[in-house]
Amino acid sequence: MSFFRTILKYMECFTGLDIVAMHTMLINKPPDSGKKTSSHPLHQDLHYFPIKPSNNIVGAWTAMEHIDRNNGCLCVLPGSHKGDLKLHAYPKWEGGVNIMFYGIQDYDENCPRVHLVMEKGDTVFFHPLLIHGSGWNRTQGYRKAISCHFAGADCHYIDVKGTSQEVTERDISRIAKKLYGIPDDTSLQDMLRFRVRLVKGKRINL
Numbered sequence: 001m002s003f004f005r006t007i008l009k010y011m012e013c014f015t016g017l018d019i020v021a022m023h024t025m026l027i028n029k030p031p032d033s034g035k036k037t038s039s040h041p042l043h044q045d046l047h048y049f050p051i052k053p054s055n056n057i058v059g060a061w062t063a064m065e066h067i068d069r070n071n072g073c074l075c076v077l078p079g080s081h082k083g084d085l086k087l088h089a090y091p092k093w094e095g096g097v098n099i100m101f102y103g104i105q106d107y108d109e110n111c112p113r114v115h116l117v118m119e120k121g122d123t124v125f126f127h128p129l130l131i132h133g134s135g136w137n138r139t140q141g142y143r144k145a146i147s148c149h150f151a152g153a154d155c156h157y158i159d160v161k162g163t164s165q166e167v168t169e170r171d172i173s174r175i176a177k178k179l180y181g182i183p184d185d186t187s188l189q190d191m192l193r194f195r196v197r198l199v200k201g202k203r204i205n206l
């Protein structure tokens with residue numbers, strides 16, 4: 001079975017048979033400058049998606065090479081997906097904060113962390129409320145991974161105005177205006193609707 005079909009087989013367990021892809025990335029984590037520029041603060045991916053229900057959304061993150069704490073592996077807080085969507089803000093790091101890399105301010109410091117050491121081709125699937133991030137890249141090379149977020153096509157959009165996700169809408173629309181000339185009052189759901197692609201079955205609500 002091809003790699004993609006194998007991923008889809010697992011996806012269906014979370015999304016159901018009608019599946020859309022919402023967001024894909026090739027993550028090319030650069031060597032750190034010494035100011036945490038390569039760190040990804042602890043966050044929940046749902047913060048970026050104006051969609052419900054969260055149980056029908058799943059992220060797939062695939063290592064493109066050996067990844068461990070030295071080049072900045074993923075770090076997860078097991079069980080944290082059972083909580084709510086938390087408030088996100090830019091971390092108070094001097095000089096190393098990347099645009100759109102929000103972090104959770106009030107997670108439980110005593111919650112055990114698991115660092116995911118992965119080999120090339122290993123894939124981890126995670127719930128959009130799972131608290132996770134990644135550490136510094138202490139090597140001289142770029143650390144590579146690919147990720148895609150999938151959702152059940154019968155999920156629905158929500159309006160993020162007045163919610164903790166409003167800040168995401170503001171930042172993404174600012175970037176979309178700069179890069180593509182899209183009006184800066186475009187809603188987060190319209191920006192996502194434009195990027196969503198049908199993977200399998202029928203495109204229902206999304």
Ligand SMILES: O=C(O)CCC(=O)C(=O)O
Nearest residue numbers: 027040045132133134145
């Ligand atoms: O690849 C990384 O370093 C972190 C990626 C991540 O946490 C995310 O995309 O949500």
